[in-house]
Amino acid sequence: MKSSLLALSLSFLFFALLTKPLSGHPNPLLDLDGDKVEAWSAYYTTSIIIEAGGGGLTLSPNRNGSCPLDVTQHSSYLLRGYPMFFFPTNYSSENRGYVHESMDVNIQFSTNIPICNEPMVWKVDNCDEKRGAWFITTNGVVGNPGPQTLPNWFKFVKIGVGINAYKIVHCPSDVSESTGHLCNDVGINYVENAWRLALTSTQPFRLGSVKDEVLSS
Numbered sequence: 312m313k314s315s316l317l318a319l320s321l322s323f324l325f326f327a328l329l330t331k332p333l334s335g336h337p338n339p340l341l342d343l344d345g346d347k348v349e350a351w352s353a354y355y356t357t358s359i360i361i362e363a364g365g366g367g368l369t370l371s372p373n374r375n376g377s378c379p380l381d382v383t384q385h386s387s388y389l390l391r392g393y394p395m396f397f398f399p400t401n402y403s404s405e406n407r408g409y410v411h412e413s414m415d416v417n418i419q420f421s422t423n424i425p426i427c428n429e430p431m432v433w434k435v436d437n438c439d440e441k442r443g444a445w446f447i448t449t450n451g452v453v454g455n456p457g458p459q460t461l462p463n464w465f466k467f468v469k470i471g472v473g474i475n476a477y478k479i480v481h482c483p484s485d486v487s488e489s490t491g492h493l494c495n496d497v498g499i500n501y502v503e504n505a506w507r508l509a510l511t512s513t514q515p516f517r518l519g520s521v522k523d524e525v526l527s528s
C-alpha cells in the first residue's frame with residue numbers, strides 16, 4: 312500500500328518534471344514539420360484550425376486606412392500571407408541561434424510593401440480608444456531590449472499536445488525588470504475591413520509555423 316502510494320507520487324513528480332521545462336533549458340520552438348525554428352529563416356504562420364480557422368498572417372492598411380500597416384489574417388485558408396522572421400533578444404548576425412518557447416522575440420515580416428516606407432516589425436499599438444482595443448501594428452524596431460521597446464516583444468507559448476501549436480503572447484519579461492506589465496494573448500477578435508490582430512484575454516490565435524524554403528535556402 313505504502314509503496315504503491317510512493318510510486319504514484321513519484322509518477323506525479325516525473326510528470327511534473329516532464330511538463331515543466333527546467334529553467335535555463337527552455338524548449339525549442341518547433342515548426343509543423345517538427346523541426347527547430349531558426350532565427351535566420353523565414354516562416355509562414357497559419358491557423359492550426361484547417362479551413363474555418365482562416366489563412367496566414369498578412370498586412371493591411373490600419374484602422375484609418377493608412378500607414379503604419381496593421382497585422383491581419385487572411386480569411387481564406389488558401390492564402391499563406393507573408394513569411395516572417397523571429398529574432399530573439401540576443402540575436403545578432405554573427406550569433407543567430409534558435410527560437411525557444413516563452414522567450415521574448417521580435418517578429419518581422421520579410422517583405423517590403425512599397426506603400427509604407429516603414430519597418431515591418433510587429434508592435435502593440437497604443438490603445439485605440441474608439442475601438443477599445445490594443446491592435447498589433449508595425450513600425451516597431453528589432454533589438455534594444457529595455458523599457459522603451461516593450462511594445463515590440465512577443466513570445467510563443469505551446470498549447471495542447473501532439474501538434475506543434477502555439478499562441479502568441481505579449482508579456483515582455485526578459486527585456487525589462489519592470490513589474491506590473493500586463494500579459495495578454497494575441498488574438499483575432501476584431502473585424503473591420505480585415506481580421507485584425509489585437510491583445511485579448513479570451514481568444515488566442517492558435518497557430519503553427521511553416522518554413523519558407525525559398526527565403527531560407
Ligand SMILES: *[C@@H]1O[C@H](CO)[C@@H](O)[C@H](O)[C@H]1NC(C)=O
Nearest residue numbers: 373374375377378379436439
Ligand atoms: C487615426 O486618426 C486619428 C485622428 O487623427 C488618430 O487620433 C489615431 O491615432 C489614428 N489611428 C491610427 C491607428 O492611425
Ligand SMILES: *[C@@H]1O[C@H](CO)[C@@H](O)[C@H](O)[C@H]1NC(C)=O
Nearest residue numbers: 399401402403406407408409
Ligand atoms: C540566447 O539566449 C538563450 C537563453 O539564454 C540561449 O539558450 C541561446 O543559445 C542564446 N542564443 C544565442 C544566439 O546566443
